[in-house]
Amino acid sequence: MAYLLGIDASTQSVSAVLLDITENIHLVSEVAVSFAEDLPEWGAPQGFIPGGPEGEVHADPRMWLAGLDLCLHRLKETGVNFSKITAVSGAGQQHGTVYLNARGMQRLTDFESAGSLVSGFAESFSRNTSPIWMDTSTFSQCREIETSLGGPLEVCRRTGSIAIERFSGPQIRRFFQCEPRAYFRTARIHLVSSFLASVLSGQDGPIDFGDGAGMNLVRLRDLDWDPDLLAATAPELREKLPDVLPSATWIGRIAPYFRKQYGFHENTRVLAFTGDNPSSLVGVGASKSGRVVISLGTSDTFFAAIPQPFTDPEGCGHVFGNPHGGFMTLQCFLNGSLAREEVRKTLGLSWDQFSQVIDESPAGCEGRRLLPFFFPEISPRREKGGILQKGFANGRWETDRMAARAAVEGQFLNMKRASAWMQLDPHVVFLTGGASRNTAIAQVLADVFDCSVRRMEISGSVALGAAFRAGLAGGWLTLEAIDQFLSRSEKGNPIVPNPHLKGFYSTLLQEYDTLLS
Numbered sequence: 221m222a223y224l225l226g227i228d229a230s231t232q233s234v235s236a237v238l239l240d241i242t243e244n245i246h247l248v249s250e251v252a253v254s255f256a257e258d259l260p261e262w263g264a265p266q267g268f269i270p271g272g273p274e275g276e277v278h279a280d281p282r283m284w285l286a287g288l289d290l291c292l293h294r295l296k297e298t299g300v301n302f303s304k305i306t307a308v309s310g311a312g313q314q315h316g317t318v319y320l321n322a323r324g325m326q327r328l329t330d331f332e333s334a335g336s337l338v339s340g341f342a343e344s345f346s347r348n349t350s351p352i353w354m355d356t357s358t359f360s361q362c363r364e365i366e367t368s369l370g371g372p373l374e375v376c377r378r379t380g381s382i383a384i385e386r387f388s389g390p391q392i393r394r395f396f397q398c399e400p401r402a403y404f405r406t407a408r409i410h411l412v413s414s415f416l417a418s419v420l421s422g423q424d425g426p427i428d429f430g431d432g433a434g435m436n437l438v439r440l441r442d443l444d445w446d447p448d449l450l451a452a453t454a455p456e457l458r459e460k461l462p463d464v465l466p467s468a469t470w471i472g473r474i475a476p477y478f479r480k481q482y483g484f485h486e487n488t489r490v491l492a493f494t495g496d497n498p499s500s501l502v503g504v505g506a507s508k509s510g511r512v513v514i515s516l517g518t519s520d521t522f523f524a525a526i527p528q529p530f531t532d533p534e535g536c537g538h539v540f541g542n543p544h545g546g547f548m549t550l551q552c553f554l555n556g557s558l559a560r561e562e563v564r565k566t567l568g569l570s571w572d573q574f575s576q577v578i579d580e581s582p583a584g585c586e587g588r589r590l591l592p593f594f595f596p597e598i599s600p601r602r603e604k605g606g607i608l609q610k611g612f613a614n615g616r617w618e619t620d621r622m623a624a625r626a627a628v629e630g631q632f633l634n635m636k637r638a639s640a641w642m643q644l645d646p647h648v649v650f651l652t653g654g655a656s657r658n659t660a661i662a663q664v665l666a667d668v669f670d671c672s673v674r675r676m677e678i679s680g681s682v683a684l685g686a687a688f689r690a691g692l693a694g695g696w697l698t699l700e701a702i703d704q705f706l707s708r709s710e711k712g713n714p715i716v717p718n719p720h721l722k723g724f725y726s727t728l729l730q731e732y733d734t735l736l737s
């Protein structure tokens with residue numbers, strides 16, 4: 221019997237899927253740990269520490285370690301025999317950076333006897349909290365980096381994105397400028413993904429191309445660190461970064477700590493981790509060109525594999541490495557599930573009622589328009605956030621239940637508008653992420669994009685993609701076997717667009733242009 225383990229270290233939770241690949245692929249177990257419910261002692265109910273005065277959004281990296289320990293513990297409680305796990309891989313929320321001091325570097329390889337990961341990594345960080353992808357505090361650092369390189373288009377040509385506030389390079393520059401002594405005390409800067417892969421393997425692992433491309437530091441041309449960008453970001457940066465390598469790189473065997481605590485076999489192999497979105501691309505079976513994926517998670521993302529990089533003229537979209545080779549294009553919408561949640565709470569609805577209101581309200585909401593930017597938005601760029609609305613009595617969406625449908629319509633129309641530059645014009649969208657389970661939301665998506673929507677029983681496509689990547693890299697799985705498994709796991713029939721609404725939402729797009737201008 222052979223198992224593959226996939227781990228997803230996302231913004232609000234750590235989750236894992238275990239696959240049995242002895243014959244065909246079977247799901248053995250799926251477990252999750254929520255930072256809000258299971259680890260409230262870290263003070264990060266939505267996965268980050270609230271209240272950064274200048275747009276800082278940070279999380280304590282030890283919370284991710286606590287999440288990983290608890291997640292494996294929960295898996296153990298399901299009765300799984302860990303010694304059957306042949307290989308492990310995983311993925312992390314993108315862009316977030318972890319800063320290890322010299323002791324932390326040392327601990328990566330010798331934390332064997334620690335009682336827990338958190339105690340094993342005590343006093344190991346030169347920066348106590350890690351900026352995550354929601355951080356918008358680096359506007360001036362982005363402009364400085366662009367100026368050094370000769371403008372935003374040059375940064376975009378080299379890295380696939382203009383300098384972006386949440387990307388790791390500008391975040392590292394701000395750390396160097398605000399806390400130079402701590403910066404120079406930093407021995408290693410990892411991404412969330414490469415940090416956790418390093419911990420699992422007890423080695424200083426590489427950053428993979430998939431996640432590395434979200435740093436504004438990796439040159440797409442040859443997928444290596446760009447010396448000009450390194451120099452424009454911070455001094456002595458190259459020596460603080462690990463190598464950047466293909467996603468299919470085996471780092472080594474599982475660290476002794478995990479053998480002792482959970483009973484992994486000493487030969488269990490650890491594959492480099494990647495970013496959550498690149499992992500999800502593999503997890504829904506879209507790593508070959510031609511399939512569009514929409515993930516409704518903490519952020520909403522729209523992405524697809526592309527053979528050659530092409531970039532967003534407006535500067536909001538990105539090119540990342542496709543773990544399967546080649547590239548992927550991605551557009552991120554920060555006000556995803558967090559904003560839907562705020563609307564639901566404000567209206568005082570349960571999720572069932574929220575869905576019912578969506579189903580019962582007419583398409584177009586009789587002229588009500590809502591763009592719920594509770595947080596600064598990435599696509600389109602809005603530094604401050606703010607709710608844009610039209611058509612609500614007295615301008616008060618908060619007291620009108622139809623705002624539930626208007627918010628979801630607004631989110632998807634904004635997504636359609638902002639992703640138009642990719643010219644993908646999908647006929648089928650693969651929908652994933654927590655909110656993909658909501659059929660009312662999925663139907664609005666089908667109607668707005670005028671295409672069928674396919675979903676899977678397993679909403680954890682990020683962890684699934686990690687397990688698939690390990691299987692592909694080890695030669696234990698083929699893309700065909702993965703496709704067969706995914707078709708078997710499909711949830712019901714595809715959701716098809718309402719034929720009576722054909723063209724309806726395209727005519728609304730202009731109204732959103734006006735609302736946004």
Ligand code: XUL
Binds near residue numbers: 231353497518519
């Ligand atoms: C992508 C992005 C988010 C994070 C968190 O660029 O910032 O999707 O990966 O999921």
